[in-house]
Amino acid sequence: MTETNARPREGHGSHCGANASLVEKLASCAIPIRTGRRQRLALTGEEGEPIYLVVAGVVILDAILPADQRQIFACFYPGDVFRASMTPGLSGVNATAIASEGEVWRLRWPAFETLAKQDPEVALLLIKHFSEQASRLVLHITALGSLTGDQRVAYLLADLAARTGTTMSSGAVTFEMPFSRADMADYLALNPDTVSRIMSRLRTKGLLGRAAKGRLVCHDLAALRLESPLLAMLSGSAADRRL
Amino acid sequence: MTETNARPREGHGSHCGANASLVEKLASCAIPIRTGRRQRLALTGEEGEPIYLVVAGVVILDAILPADQRQIFACFYPGDVFRASMTPGLSGVNATAIASEGEVWRLRWPAFETLAKQDPEVALLLIKHFSEQASRLVLHITALGSLTGDQRVAYLLADLAARTGTTMSSGAVTFEMPFSRADMADYLALNPDTVSRIMSRLRTKGLLGRAAKGRLVCHDLAALRLESPLLAMLSGSAADRRL
DNA sequence: CGCGAACTTGACGATTTTCAAAGCGAGTGG
């Protein structure tokens, strides 16, 4: 694991969505970590439990279950916060940065604790953020519970595109695809084979194309979101969504 | 909705599991609500978003999705905390107390905010509790993602029995069953018919019996937990589990 | 006693998984 010791750069708040003010306040006690593809992050710390904040890239939380199957619990995008205690007491839980380049801040609990006691506002902002982030877990529960395989894949792709993609002049959106077929399967509760079939179908329909190695293009993001009833339903509250 | 205006009674902390100290601290600004079966709780408040704390009984969060299907996002047991912002921006989200009798405290946000500014410890405890509660959402994601129908039902029943049941001298555990077949289905992402079939199978196997109206008996809780690989795996960390 | 709601159970059908084989694609070494 490579870690830089420099203080975090200014100006990252703008990438971190709604909780920019929280990010600003945490910068003073954060230890920035530059992450590469498939880099594992240590979830436990020496004293107390550290808090992690994703600044760039995508981080997944996963574990290997008894039957040798892997489950991806959640994936975190810039602005999100995660901790070891967010995972149930399963053995073999990992946090992995999967984007080709990313940045994560580690906040040691004692440092955070003193910061929170100096400035009570910090803790309140974090409470609000945790509530909102719980809503993403709830959304994922809903996706697993109410969507078909095709709809689940559309939900993941549309989310990725909206959160990390860049819109081209043609209106198409290109984005890095940091999930392998197996990752998608483990996150969406499907089989890699099934995921592959679904991706092929989306390609045939013309909704999806390959931009470059490890990157996808969606020619019509609105149409992709329509494939997933959940996202279509959320469009009203664009608070946590950029497109 | 019936609400009492009395201050919360002392001594409830003991029912609330690991976060008794948080419950003690919140008692001063809590508005207690006695709940009956199928009583709906208002999720939004006048000023800011209230925080709810379950003291007794079981509360579920649900919503009706586009295709007229209901999804139960999460269920909360004594000691748990929930807020409206924990639900994604879906319309028709409800919180419903489903146990025959329960108690929920409502904490108005402004009151909580001033309490947190007086005593920073409160916010830190709530942050820790939110992290742990997120782990329950994660566990549910894992259940939906990795378990078969039979295993999911066993997971719900064993959880209910452990959290709300009483152990008889014979070793059997009786507990109130506040979920209808449809509730179980909506929570576990199954069909009511399928759930019914699975319950019949558990009864045939001798794992489950009916105690009284609305109550179940599990003659061998350890065996029931073995039906669900996830719970079997969690037994090591008995921190959040009473049996 | 009869009604209605919830639950049970069966047969059939659809989606998804499983198992197996073949196809690419990138990196390696000749």
Added chain:
DNA sequence: CCACTCGCTTTGAAAATCGTCAAGTTCGCG
């Protein structure tokens, strides 16, 4: 520069699980 290999992906056919529909049963309640 090309062949080779390894891992990931794709695709097919058969099997399992779960959903759907429909009919019957139980249970509580008036």
